[in-house]
Amino acid sequence: MPETVPTFTAAQVRAAEAPLLAAGAPLMRRAAAALAEVITEYEPERILVLAGSGDNGGDVLFAAADISARGVPVDILRTSDRVHEKASQAAMDAGARSIRLADLDPAVYDVIVDGILGIGAHGTLRGQARDAATALLSASAVVIAVDLPSGLDADTGAADDAVLAAATTVTFGAVKAGLARGEGPRLSGRIVFVDIGLTLDPTDAVCEATVAERRAG
Secondary structure (H helix, E strand, C coil): CCEEEEEECHHHHHHHHHHHHHCCCCHHHHHHHHHHHHHHCCCCCCEEEEECCCHHHHHHHHHHHHHHHCCCCEEEEECCCCCCHHHHHHHHHHCCEEECHHHCCHHHCCEEEEECCCCCCCCCCCHHHHHHHHHHCCCCCEEEEECCCCCCCCCCCCCCCCCCCCCEEEEECCEEHHHCCCCHHHHHCEEEEEECCCCCCHHHCCEEEEECEEEEC
16 A cells, blocks of 8 residues: 655665664665565566675575475576675575676566665766666666666755656665655655654654555565
8 A cells, every 4th residue: 555654865875774683683685585585476487687796686586596496487687796795695596587788688588686885875876787787777687676776876866867766766764855855756666664663753754755565475
């Protein structure tokens, strides 16, 4: 059911995550499990996962492991020389396949999962990440963004023309202000908010956003 919720800056979200991470809360695994459920609701036949170096890359790779274990073909395109190694190994062990950008055929996928960048990134996509996104801009597959579309500023919603427009954005812990500002509403599509237990004061919110649904993570 659609719901209006407060939105927060990247700094506010990171501050709220810190005590849970310090206590050993498995936030990445919880986010990945919720992400995998949203992806499988599309009943994908073949998935392309775009995995960057940060926590979003870890989220998407653990989700890839979950989906691969269900028998769905998953190809992983790394957009950075460094990725979350434990999550990457889990995905490979579950049957996912690593591909290179030079071998990419966008037409064979019906779902693309964008886990290139998260809230820790600033500015536009660069290097391998930009090349991957640009190669997929005309793809017909459904795009699911992890936390926010990569290249969309988490606070301002600023974006250039190398951002993959999502059909669904699965955002964790809090809705990021950039999803409701600037280019955010156009690029984020349907927002699924996954509550992973962060404590944030609504009076500190910077704006509001309408989410399609809220889920426990």
